[in-house]
Amino acid sequence: MSIDLNFWKYQKDICLDNAAVYQKACCDNEKMEGLEVLPIEDILKEVANAFPGWNPLDRFTYESKEHGSFQISTTPQTVRFDCSSMVQADMKRFSAIMSKFGCPLYDPQQGVRFDIIDVFLIDEAGGYQPEAEEEISRLLPHFKIKTQTATWAEYERLSKTLPHVNYSAIIHRAKTITKVTSFMAFGNAWANRPCQCKTAQLEDSEKAHALLAELLKKSIGRVVGDFLERTYYG
DSSP states (O other), X not given: OEEEEEEOOBOTTOOOOHHHHIIIIIISOOOOTTBOOOOXXXXXXXXXXXXXXXXXXXXXXXXXXXXXXXXXXXXXXXXXXXXXXOOHHHHHXXXXXXXXXXXXXXXXXXXXXXXXXXXXXEGGGGGGHXXXXXXXXXXXXXXXXXXXXXXXXXXXXXXXXXXXXXXXXXXXXXXXXXXEEEEEXXXXXXXXXXXXXXXXXXXXXXXXXXXXXXXXXXXXXXXXXXXXXXXXXX
16 A cells, blocks of 8 residues: 655745645645745654664665555655555654654645644534633644634534634533534544533533533544544654
């Protein structure tokens, strides 16, 4: 199985179409306005240090009898890893390496760049913005968070137009059970995690906020865990 993972860094206040950057800069090796020049030699040294048990055929090609192989392609602005027969844990190392240089992962297999997370807190969940942002920042520290509180109708409309990783939370109170549900969409994949309590436990308004905040954090932790299991972001 062959997978390519791609990295670049935007200049300050620049945001381009990620799919276009991937095609032009990473595949066609074209120079693009708005991208930073990268310290390629330093990056190559970091890769060598991160794969000490692998056999380097040269500075750009590594192989392992047990773990597959990868080839590095670079331009002054981009770094691309073409991976063959590698396990997910090894491929996650590339994201960790490149984060040191301010370069988020772009995964063309999933069609998403792991740099921005659009957070939607729907209806009642809008009252838990500090708790949600704190937990997401703790679990995904390299992501820039953009938060909106919204109605369900607004969320359905807005979430379809955003190219970033997308997180949403909603609280559903029923007669006997109340659920706090976290949902993440990342390119062509998604994850959904509810946590629940008995609605009767929420009769005291002061205790209710603390309990729902706890459920929200648990659901965020679970959905982020699924996200990490299903991506090459690390």
